[in-house]
Amino acid sequence: MRIISASSYSDYILCPLIYSYKYIENYQDIFSVKSEEIKKGDLIHKLIYNYSRDIIYPESYINEDIDVKNAFNYYLEKYDEKLPNTFNEYSFNVGINTEFEKVILNGRIDQITFNDKNITIIDWKSTNRKTKISLLTNKLQMDFYSYAVSKIKDIDFINIKLVYLNLQQEENILIDKDKLFEIEKNIFDMIKNTNPDITNYVPKPLELVKGKYICEVCNFYNFCQGYI
Ligand code: SF4
Numbered sequence: 001m002r003i004i005s006a007s008s009y010s011d012y013i014l015c016p017l018i019y020s021y022k023y024i025e026n027y028q029d030i031f032s033v034k035s036e037e038i039k040k041g042d043l044i045h046k047l048i049y050n051y052s053r054d055i056i057y058p059e060s061y062i063n064e065d066i067d068v069k070n071a072f073n074y075y076l077e078k079y080d081e082k083l084p085n086t087f088n089e090y091s092f093n094v095g096i097n098t099e100f101e102k103v104i105l106n107g108r109i110d111q112i113t114f115n116d117k118n119i120t121i122i123d124w125k126s127t128n129r130k131t132k133i134s135l136l137t138n139k140l141q142m143d144f145y146s147y148a149v150s151k152i153k154d155i156d157f158i159n160i161k162l163v164y165l166n167l168q169q170e171e172n173i174l175i176d177k178d179k180l181f182e183i184e185k186n187i188f189d190m191i192k193n194t195n196p197d198i199t200n201y202v203p204k205p206l207e208l209v210k211g212k213y214i215c216e217v218c219n220f221y222n223f224c225q226g227y228i
Helices: 006-014 016-024 036-052 059-063 066-078 132-150 179-195
Strands: 001-006 086-097 100-115 118-125 158-162 169-176
Touching: 001 006, 001 179, 006 016, 006 132, 006 169, 006 179, 036 066, 036 100, 036 118, 059 066, 059 179, 066 100, 100 132, 118 132, 132 158, 132 169, 132 179
Parallel strands: 001 100, 118 158
Antiparallel strands: 086 100, 100 118, 158 169
């Protein structure tokens, strides 16, 4: 049974050829080197997770890097509250049936709170800048998480908080049932169009325009035949 993750879903929506290169032709390993920014982000997530479990790191460790220190201090100042029914680093594996195949939606949510008829999801961001592509990717990932958790618990809506710790900003998104229906359609389309049993699967071509920003920031820019 195929496992679909939030990142594979957002890759597909951004460009079906990215999905094809990464998950069908398996080129993703060549991009596996982690940047310094990603390593700092991993450390900040780890600090918050451990703090939520009352594991406190020595201050000298946190103070080693100014970005890590600022992000963690902002978290302590604004978000350090212990709410009931709240889970950090919440992993899910949700099975769904489509007319083509059964798949598992898989992911890990930074923080989730289950209320009576709604859910709040928090995603910690540690970047010092926002780009068009990161904003788009973040929203697609939140769509995916929302749809997956709506299959775990019947709810009326989902509150998303994208918390940019270093920028000291919070972005709120409300996902209601209409939006969930739209997301489901996108996920089902993706599953249908990337079904491995369709041996002559060809990704739907992007509407390619020279200078389109997605191509110019794409890791596959140099050898992609779709790029013009
Ligand atoms: S270079 Fe452009 S067309 Fe090719 S995979 Fe990247 S985004 Fe898609």
